[in-house]
Amino acid sequence: MLALALRGSGASTLQVQVDPTMQGERPIALSYGSRLLLEGVGAWPESPPTAICEIHVSQQGGFGRTLIRAADCELPALGYVAPYSAIHAWLSAADAVRRGLDGKVIGWKPAADHIEVRIGLSAGGEARRRARMLVLADGGHAGLEASGRDYGQHAVVADVRTEQAHHNIAWERFTSDGPIALLPYEDRHALVWSIDAGAVRGLLEMPQTEFLHRLGAAFGSRLGAFLGAGPRAAFPLALRRRSADPSSRTVLVGNAAQTLHPVAGQGLNLGLRDAAELARLVGCTPNAELGSIAFLTRYSLQRKLDRAAGIHFTDVLVRLFSNSSATLGLARGAALALLDVLPPARKFLARRMIFGARGLP
Numbered sequence: 001m002l003a004l005a006l007r008g009s010g011a012s013t014l015q016v017q018v019d020p021t022m023q024g025e026r027p028i029a030l031s032y033g034s035r036l037l038l039e040g041v042g043a044w045p046e047s048p049p050t051a052i053c054e055i056h057v058s059q060q061g062g063f064g065r066t067l068i069r070a071a072d073c074e075l076p077a078l079g080y081v082a083p084y085s086a087i088h089a090w091l092s093a094a095d096a097v098r099r100g101l102d103g104k105v106i107g108w109k110p111a112a113d114h115i116e117v118r119i120g121l122s123a124g125g126e127a128r129r130r131a132r133m134l135v136l137a138d139g140g141h142a143g144l145e146a147s148g149r150d151y152g153q154h155a156v157v158a159d160v161r162t163e164q165a166h167h168n169i170a171w172e173r174f175t176s177d178g179p180i181a182l183l184p185y186e187d188r189h190a191l192v193w194s195i196d197a198g199a200v201r202g203l204l205e206m207p208q209t210e211f212l213h214r215l216g217a218a219f220g221s222r223l224g225a226f227l228g229a230g231p232r233a234a235f236p237l238a239l240r241r242r243s244a245d246p247s248s249r250t251v252l253v254g255n256a257a258q259t260l261h262p263v264a265g266q267g268l269n270l271g272l273r274d275a276a277e278l279a280r281l282v283g284c285t286p287n288a289e290l291g292s293i294a295f296l297t298r299y300s301l302q303r304k305l306d307r308a309a310g311i312h313f314t315d316v317l318v319r320l321f322s323n324s325s326a327t328l329g330l331a332r333g334a335a336l337a338l339l340d341v342l343p344p345a346r347k348f349l350a351r352r353m354i355f356g357a358r359g360l361p
Contacts, residue, residue, distance in 0.1 A: 001272055002135060002253070004041035004095055005279030011287070014129060015100035016119050025083040026157055026233075027190035029170075029183055029265035032075050033355040034272045043094040049082035050184050053168040057336060059321065060175040060218065064333030066340040068350045078170075078354060079265070081183045081190055087268075101127060105142065108134050108250065115249040115291065132249070133291030135278065137271070139255040140240060148239035148259075151318055153178050154200040155262055156193040158232045159185065160215070163224025172263070173219050174321035174332070179263045180219050191215070191229075192262050194322070200234045237261050239315055243300075249291040251299060253278060258307060260314045263321075264353060270310045273356050277302050309357035 003013045029052070030038075038044045055078060058065035070078045106126070107118040115134050119127045136142050166184035173180040178194030193215065195203065203211060212226040219226075240259040244250040254271025281299050282290060289295050321332060339345055351359035 001037070001041065001043070001091060002137070002275040002279055004043060004091065005276060006282060007041075009279070009283040011282050011290070013099065014131070016103055016105055016117075017100065018102070018104055018122065025085055027081050027083050027159075027183060027185050028087060028268055029079055029081055030087070031079045031265075031269045031354045032070075032077055033361055034269045035077075035080060036361050037272050037276050038090065040276075041094060043090045045086075045090055049080045049086065050186055051077040051168050052079040052081065052170045052184060053077055055170045055172060056222075057172045058174070059329065059332055059336070060173060060220070062329045062333045064336035064340075066336045066346065068346055072343060073347055073350050073354070075354070077168075078350065081170075081185045103127070105134070105136070105138070108248075110247065110249040113288075131291075132287065133295075134250045135253060136244075136250060136256045137253045137275070140242060140259055142256065144242045144244065144252070144256075146240040146242045146259075148241050149315075151178075151194075151237045151239070151261060151322075152197050153194045153237045153261075153322070154197050154234045155237055156191070156195060156200060156203050156232055156234045158191050159188050159230035160191045160212075160226055161188050161228040162226055164222075166223075171219075171222070175218055176323060177218075178322045179318075180215075181262070181265075182219070182223070189223075193218075194237060194261070194263065194318075197236065204232050204234055239311065241311065244296075246293045246296040246300070249296075251278065251296055258311055260311065261318045263317050264314050266310045266314055266353070270307065270356075273306060274303060306357040309352065 003015055006013055035044060053070045055068040056065065068078065070076060101119055101121065102123065103119050103121040105117055106120040109116045114130045114132060117129050117131060117134055119129065121127055140146065166189055168184050170184060171182040177196050181192040183190040203214065208229055211229060216226050238259065239261065242252055242257055244252055253274035255267060257274065258270065260267045278299055281302065285295055320328060348359065355361050
């Protein structure tokens with residue numbers, strides 16, 4: 001994304017990445033704002049992926065629900081669902097003249113006017129390159145110190161088939177164990193079931209019939225019966241925040257800077273906005289100033305509000321909605337019911353989930 005956004009800016013880039021197929025086929029939620037960013041760099045497909053036109057939010061065992069509709073925001077869709085491999089393929093197709101190396105960054109040493117980067121090559125051996133600035137978009141695997149919290153949950157993911165069609169509706173169902181998200185995905189749903197870490201092994205190993213019964217009991221009957229499920233997988237859930245010293249000539253974007261709970265589907269979308277803002281700043285900055293303390297400080301300030309809002313919103317949702325407190329249950333229900341009868345409030349929330357903290361494309 002960053003390399004595409006920098007085309008025509010005069011800046012040259014070298015991409016270092018491992019085999020993208022290692023990320024698998026897990027469906028990802030893209031906001032409509034992310035569609036605009038991808039369209040802007042020529043990386044949106046002619047045949048769009050499955051659209052999300054409505055989001056239904058409710059809580060298990062309590063009153064209150066709210067519906068967020070694309071029409072209320074005067075948009076054709078709130079977002080889309082596509083596998084990671086497809087998103088990478090769109091970006092690769094748009095970047096026909098990509099300059100890159102297959103491998104991973106294993107070390108770097110900043111200097112006064114450049115940074116020297118060590119690259120471990122996938123084919124073996126090592127390469128060294130000099131640049132004005134190093135951009136880490138490695139998902140947080142570079143070993144930088146992180147702050148945050150472990151949620152004590154894992155996300156169980158799978159494709160599931162239901163008795164009723166999805167009709168382009170995404171479902172967010174809060175339970176005492178954690179949220180259950182069902183995203184419209186082609187002719188089925190993509191499930192993201194956040195559950196206590198101690199229960200995850202049982203969900204992965206139980207027979208499919210029992211798994212579908214457990215899912216139906218937790219989610220409810222709004223989609224009818226759960227008829228089948230694809231292979232199940234799980235990953236731990238945590239909040240992680242990382243930053244680089246402005247004197248290091250290094251900038252972090254996406255999951256390298258912030259790893260979020262998937263409850264609101266903000267992770268990749270926040271990362272794309274990171275890349276878009278970085279590209280904008282590079283495009284209006286003299287080459288000699290790239291990677292300087294002043295440049296990296298300016299980028300950090302530009303992204304501070306959006307990042308903080310995304311992190312705080314996601315974290316609060318998890319902690320307030322993933323518990324069995326009767327008092328909080330009543331408060332949650334009242335909040336959902338109130339949001340449902342206040343269209344301006346729904347629109348305000350939706351636009352910030354779609355476009356970021358400022359609510360503007």
